[in-house]
Amino acid sequence: EVQLVESGGGLVQPGRSLRLSCTASGFTFGDHSMSWFRQAPGKGLEWVGFIRNKASGGTIEYAASVKGRFTISRDDSKSIAYLQMNSLRTEDTGVYYCTRGYSSPSYWGQGTLVTVSS
Amino acid sequence: EIVLTQSPGTLSLSPGERATLSCRASQSVSSNSLAWYQQKPGQAPRLLIYGASSRATALPDRFSGSGSGTDFTLTISRLEPEDFAVYYCQQYANSPRTFGQGTRLEIK
Numbered sequence: 545e546v547q548l549v550e551s552g553g554g555l556v557q558p559g560r561s562l563r564l565s566c567t568a569s570g571f572t573f574g575d576h577s578m579s580w581f582r583q584a585p586g587k588g589l590e591w592v593g594f595i596r597n598k599a600s601g602g603t604i605e606y607a608a609s610v611k612g613r614f615t616i617s618r619d620d621s622k623s624i625a626y627l628q629m630n631s632l633r634t635e636d637t638g639v640y641y642c643t644r645g646y647s648s649p650s651y652w653g654q655g656t657l658v659t660v661s662s
Numbered sequence: 663e664i665v666l667t668q669s670p671g672t673l674s675l676s677p678g679e680r681a682t683l684s685c686r687a688s689q690s691v692s693s694n695s696l697a698w699y700q701q702k703p704g705q706a707p708r709l710l711i712y713g714a715s716s717r718a719t720a721l722p723d724r725f726s727g728s729g730s731g732t733d734f735t736l737t738i739s740r741l742e743p744e745d746f747a748v749y750y751c752q753q754y755a756n757s758p759r760t761f762g763q764g765t766r767l768e769i770k
Contacts, residue, residue, distance in 0.1 A: 588761055589699070589752070591752075605757045641706055641707075647712070648709060650718055
């Protein structure tokens with residue numbers, strides 16, 4: 545069974561950093577690209593970015609709203625995808641989801657809540 | 663960036679009725695790279711439709727997707743109580759991936 549479990553969320557002050565992890569199981573992690581999405585409280589879904597698998601070049605793309613502040617990486621030996629978030633802003637508050645794939649993902653984690661507030 | 667506009671914002675219907683949700687793109691979505699998701703409170707989104715009209719695994723056949731170019735539709739033929747939720751369309755033809763603002767399907 546495919547499982548994605550996000551962790552690392554919490555309360556953080558504006559300007560600080562946080563790293564989210566997405567631990568995968570039930571499939572060959574290295575064969576798949578991984579994506580991050582987020583959802584502000586009471587709002588719609590927003591794409592954050594994705595990282596392709598090595599066979600597809602391992603390239604990474606980001607939404608304009610996070611480019612230069614967020615970094616997506618992966619450790620295929622541990623089956624974990626990461627989202628390093630620096631220079632956090634109040635508008636980064638929301639639930640962050642990781643997904644398998646970068647087109648129309650069918651597997652989503654349960655999400656982890658990030659709250660940016662002083 | 664492709665902007666997706668969903669209508670209506672809220673749809674009030676009764677179980678057993680037919681629901682028609684619309685998603686319009688600001689430019690043509692190549693290869694019909696459009697998906698639909700259902701989201702219930704406190705849950706992650708659930709993929710329903712990809713490629714504009716292909717049903718996700720195990721999706722009941724009362725759900726169907728159609729359309730091409732800039733106009734896409736999600737139809738639920740006979741609403742069941744568990745279908746009342748928020749629905750999003752998403753394009754994955756290019757980056758940035760974008761979503762519509764959502765349609766809330768509520769019980770009348």
